[in-house]
Amino acid sequence: PTVGASLPHESALLHVAGRAHYTDDIPEPVGTLHAALGLSPVAHGRLTGIDLDLLRAQPGVVAVFTAADIPGPNDCGPIIHDDPILADGVLRYLGQPVFVVVAREREQARRAAALAKSAIQFEALKPVLCLRDAHKAGDWVLPPMHLARSQQPGDAALGVAQAMATAPHRLQGSFSVGGQEQFYLEGQISFALPQDDGGLHIHCSTQHPSEMQALVAHALKLANHQVQVSCRRMGGGFGGKESQSALFACAAALAARRLGVPVKLRLDRDDDFLITGRRHGFEFDWAVGFDDAGHLLALEVSLLGDAGHSADLSAPVLTRAICHVDNAYWLPEVSMHGYLPRTNRQSNTAFRGFGGPQGALITEIVIDHVARALQLDTLAVRRANWYGTQSHNTTPYGQVVTDNVIEPLTYELASSSDYARRRSAIAQFNATSPVLKKGLALTPVKFGISFNVNHFNQAGALVHVYLDGSVLVNHGGTEMGQGLNTKVAQVVAHELGLPMARVRCSATDTSKVANTSATAASTGADLNGKAAQNAARQIKDRLAAHLAAQWQVPAQDLRFEGGQVVAPDGRQIGFEALVSQAYVARVQLWSDGFYATPGLHWDRQTLTGRPFYYFAYGAACAEVLLDTLTGEWQLARADLLHDVGRSLNPAIDIGQIEGGFVQGMGWLTTEELVWHPTSGKLLSHAPSTYKIPTANDVPAALHTRLFNNANVEDSIHRSKAVGEPPLLLGFAVLLALRDAVAACGPAGAQPPLSAPATPEALLRAVDAVRAP
Ligand code: MTE
Ligand code: LUZ
Ligand code: MOS
Numbered sequence: 001p002t003v004g005a006s007l008p009h010e011s012a013l014l015h016v017a018g019r020a021h022y023t024d025d026i027p028e029p030v031g032t033l034h035a036a037l038g039l040s041p042v043a044h045g046r047l048t049g050i051d052l053d054l055l056r057a058q059p060g061v062v063a064v065f066t067a068a069d070i071p072g073p074n075d076c077g078p079i080i081h082d083d084p085i086l087a088d089g090v091l092r093y094l095g096q097p098v099f100v101v102v103a104r105e106r107e108q109a110r111r112a113a114a115l116a117k118s119a120i121q122f123e124a125l126k127p128v129l130c131l132r133d134a135h136k137a138g139d140w141v142l143p144p145m146h147l148a149r150s151q152q153p154g155d156a157a158l159g160v161a162q163a164m165a166t167a168p169h170r171l172q173g174s175f176s177v178g179g180q181e182q183f184y185l186e187g188q189i190s191f192a193l194p195q196d197d198g199g200l201h202i203h204c205s206t207q208h209p210s211e212m213q214a215l216v217a218h219a220l221k222l223a224n225h226q227v228q229v230s231c232r233r234m235g236g237g238f239g240g241k242e243s244q245s246a247l248f249a250c251a252a253a254l255a256a257r258r259l260g261v262p263v264k265l266r267l268d269r270d271d272d273f274l275i276t277g278r279r280h281g282f283e284f285d286w287a288v289g290f291d292d293a294g295h296l297l298a299l300e301v302s303l304l305g306d307a308g309h310s311a312d313l314s315a316p317v318l319t320r321a322i323c324h325v326d327n328a329y330w331l332p333e334v335s336m337h338g339y340l341p342r343t344n345r346q347s348n349t350a351f352r353g354f355g356g357p358q359g360a361l362i363t364e365i366v367i368d369h370v371a372r373a374l375q376l377d378t379l380a381v382r383r384a385n386w387y388g389t390q391s392h393n394t395t396p397y398g399q400v401v402t403d404n405v406i407e408p409l410t411y412e413l414a415s416s417s418d419y420a421r422r423r424s425a426i427a428q429f430n431a432t433s434p435v436l437k438k439g440l441a442l443t444p445v446k447f448g449i450s451f452n453v454n455h456f457n458q459a460g461a462l463v464h465v466y467l468d469g470s471v472l473v474n475h476g477g478t479e480m481g482q483g484l485n486t487k488v489a490q491v492v493a494h495e496l497g498l499p500m501a502r503v504r505c506s507a508t509d510t511s512k513v514a515n516t517s518a519t520a521a522s523t524g525a526d527l528n529g530k531a532a533q534n535a536a537r538q539i540k541d542r543l544a545a546h547l548a549a550q551w552q553v554p555a556q557d558l559r560f561e562g563g564q565v566v567a568p569d570g571r572q573i574g575f576e577a578l579v580s581q582a583y584v585a586r587v588q589l590w591s592d593g594f595y596a597t598p599g600l601h602w603d604r605q606t607l608t609g610r611p612f613y614y615f616a617y618g619a620a621c622a623e624v625l626l627d628t629l630t631g632e633w634q635l636a637r638a639d640l641l642h643d644v645g646r647s648l649n650p651a652i653d654i655g656q657i658e659g660g661f662v663q664g665m666g667w668l669t670t671e672e673l674v675w676h677p678t679s680g681k682l683l684s685h686a687p688s689t690y691k692i693p694t695a696n697d698v699p700a701a702l703h704t705r706l707f708n709n710a711n712v713e714d715s716i717h718r719s720k721a722v723g724e725p726p727l728l729l730g731f732a733v734l735l736a737l738r739d740a741v742a743a744c745g746p747a748g749a750q751p752p753l754s755a756p757a758t759p760e761a762l763l764r765a766v767d768a769v770r771a772p
Helices: 012-017 052-056 106-113 131-136 156-166 209-220 246-259 269-275 314-322 356-374 378-384 406-416 419-432 484-496 524-551 575-584 650-669 725-742 759-770
Strands: 033-039 045-050 061-065 097-103 120-124 145-149 169-177 189-194 200-204 227-231 263-266 282-290 296-305 334-339 436-449 458-465 471-475 503-505 559-561 564-566 572-574 590-596 601-603 608-610 614-627 633-643 701-707
Touching (some): 045 097, 156 282, 156 334, 189 246, 200 209, 209 227, 282 356, 296 314, 436 725, 458 524, 484 524, 524 564, 572 575, 650 701, 650 725
Parallel strands (some): 033 263, 200 227, 471 503
Antiparallel strands (some): 282 296, 436 614, 458 471, 601 608
């Protein structure tokens, strides 16, 4: 069988041998020029001029382009058109691209671009660098979002306030969580090649080729059919190449179009940090009302998402944050207020989880407070609040949870991780260990699958069967290491009953499948798998009809398996032989395929509907050992149990789960973004100062298992999306660290610990809970 088998990633051998071609490995035609971007040296200013003569005089420089050279609109914003390609009039953040310099060699272009400080003339303006200040001033990139749900009749917000007022216990607080750099190993890159008829072919490392095509065409006043965008693979995207590959595609395309020669723009890592946005950091204010058992009777949360200077994808990110505040919990009375303050910083964007992790985290933090206040075990309080299966199963946004497995899943993990025994062993250890403290946490995940922008939930595919019986598959999704091409090839191989070696996925290309959605929201295999299956089925049906007529058997009785087509009476023919016959009989041997997720609806005004096709579930149990003298810590053990439905490829899914967990842990512990408080320069703009997890941070004891649970919805082979949900498994590490810090204080101590929980932050929190 191909579907459900742990087959290696389609490019595994190329990856490990260093032979996989990325955009920068495409051979450069003679005459290729190289671009670099000149960046704003201030966080906020009025752009008064650019010393083009200075730049043009630099060695190797061929041309310099500014906003004035863009033939069409100077805009590369994905939804709202507030994102200039090159600064025009206003400098919005330190690092904003202001000009493109093109030179014979990449190094020459970079040296000239580095003169931006002297070449850019401006009048400095006061930058807004504090989220809370921007919020107080009411300066938001998009209008606020409010959602309240109450069990009382009448005004929901009033009902929640009443439930809060009458709750036996109340707590309130603030919490902040930092942003996160995608740190794709392959940086942003675009390579634009002019065509003889005035069109452009762009090789771009992007999760969204169709949008790159549209934005380039728009900026250059071309028709979409004149712009072809291709991407064979990315060295990671993690959301950072969903919208923000556009600026580089547009800049390279502009230069190539104006000069009539191929132009490549490959960013240096520091520039990538300074130019592009990241995961939105959030600031939360919360209040909770609860009873003696820890039931959350009322919850009020305000969410400030750090949008940066423009909207980018912030609206759907904030929407997803609001739609994940419930995480796995029934919140009978809840009110949420979401805001996107504008600051003079990089524009934040998609990152694995897309606001969901931020929204879900705040409720985990609230529950942690409730459990500590009541001196109950945190898992007991979580358990008291799970969504029900028959009742207590409507989300704040009105979707009924029909596939809830959180209780059996966490029960299984609590047993396999020996939670109860380790909980008491840790209490004993902490009682006699003044310096080293242990902490333990088991946290759940429920993650909604589908784009919350309804119409993005569609996909197309193109399947060719050649005369030798080999199959070439193209679909709208992009490969960023997550194994999408492997899964789609498995689906097609399964459908046609062929071994994997007979099926190949080719590069994503706007000239093959049109108007595709970004490969995002974890929907790659759900959408493109179904579209490719649809295409393969049509070919299979035609082949079956052809053979059925010849053999006088019902077409539906023919089975495609093991490279053969077999009739009930035992007659069989090889796939290749059948294909040759069908060709001679003039049967069409290629097909398109299409899929649109059924049953979704969403009202953007009221924030209600059914935004998600289904939910993916998971849980993680983490144990940490904290040195309270240095703030250093170790992840002693982690147990992960995750629901991928009926797995298309367990090996790939486990890779996604472990990778997501470690990436989530990095976000919440070591990855700290620091901007200079007055200049607004991002100071942590390289791996020297920005610390992502390494192989050494993966615990020796890491137990990952798949939860056996077929999707209740008719997803591709009843599998579930796996790309983003496991990132939320990393919560367990932060909550285990809170647990270890709490162990330094008296019973009921509330560690003042936000995220990322760096060693410095841990030491401050330890001091605070120890203080009398
Ligand atoms: N895995 C790898 N190796 N590299 C990536 O860039 N991106 C993640 C996730 N897993 C990513 C990854 C993100 S943000 C998403 S949305 C999904 O993969 C996208 O792919 P899928 O929809 O095919 O799961
Ligand atoms: N919605 C969503 C989106 O839920 N996830 C995404 O990645 C996304 N991207 C663009 C627009 N809406
Ligand atoms: Mo993923 S953040 O949806 O690209």
